[in-house]
Amino acid sequence: MKPIQLLALTAVLFVALVGFRTGKRPAPNGWATVADTLKVDAETGLVDDTNLMLVKAQCTACHSSKLILQHRFTRDGWQERIRWMQKYHKLWDLGESEKVVLDYLEKYYGPQTARFSNTLRRAPLKNVQWYQLEQ
Ligand code: HEC
Structure with a gap:
């Protein structure tokens, strides 16, 4: 694998991992309670x-x-x-x-x-x- 390919692969994996993690992060405490009433x-x-x-x-x-x-x-x-x-x-x-x-x-x-x-x-x-x- 050429260095440039390795770099591209690393970047793709990084983006995927970060995206996955942010997607799963729960809303900060309080958000749900604010929206659930009126x-x-x-x-x-x-x-x-x-x-x-x-x-x-x-x-x-x-x-x-x-x-x-x-x-x-x-x-x-x-x-x-x-x-x-x-x-x-x-x-x-x-x-x-x-x-x-x-x-x-x-x-x-x-x-x-x-x-x-x-x-x-x-x-x-x-x-x-x-x-x-x-x-
Ligand atoms: C016919 C016109 C009119 C209608 C309809 C009206 N108001 Fe007012 N209201 C006023 C005026 C004029 C003021 C004084 C505004 C100012 O001080 O700039 C005022 C002021 C207020 C204030 C501020 C009082 C204070 O102590 O500063 C509140 C609260 C208020 N109105 C609530 C209501 C509510 C609740 C209703 C529905 C029942 C209502 N208004 C309907 C004319 C009206």
Whole structure:
């Protein structure tokens, strides 16, 4: 075998081996857990849910969904924002939809619920048992 052939063979084997190894490498810890819970709407970034369309219609007519995404309020807090927009910013009476909108906001954009910035997170662990590390 000529040196150039040997070189080419080595290169092919190297590429094949590296390709094989990278292909098998598992995703870094966390990726799977991030993707497995909630889906978000591509247009608004709001959590996809059966009531997404209604929320989009009521809440993204005047401003970007970012105003929603960057806040976390309790149910009462969200209702106060709605009253405030109704008082000062010509937001209409939401009627029957108000409950649905509040259910949605409380579920996904409450103080300790699902979404944290643009990453989907699990809820904080409850009843964690701590133990003393031996020195
Ligand atoms: C009729 C127009 C209109 C609609 C519809 C509307 N908003 Fe607003 N909203 C506003 C205006 C105007 C502001 C003030 C924007 C600013 O400060 O730049 C605002 C601000 C906000 C803020 C920021 C409040 C703060 O404390 O800074 C949030 C959160 C918000 N809206 C959520 C919602 C939600 C949820 C809905 C659906 C129920 C909704 N908006 C529907 C007009 C509207």
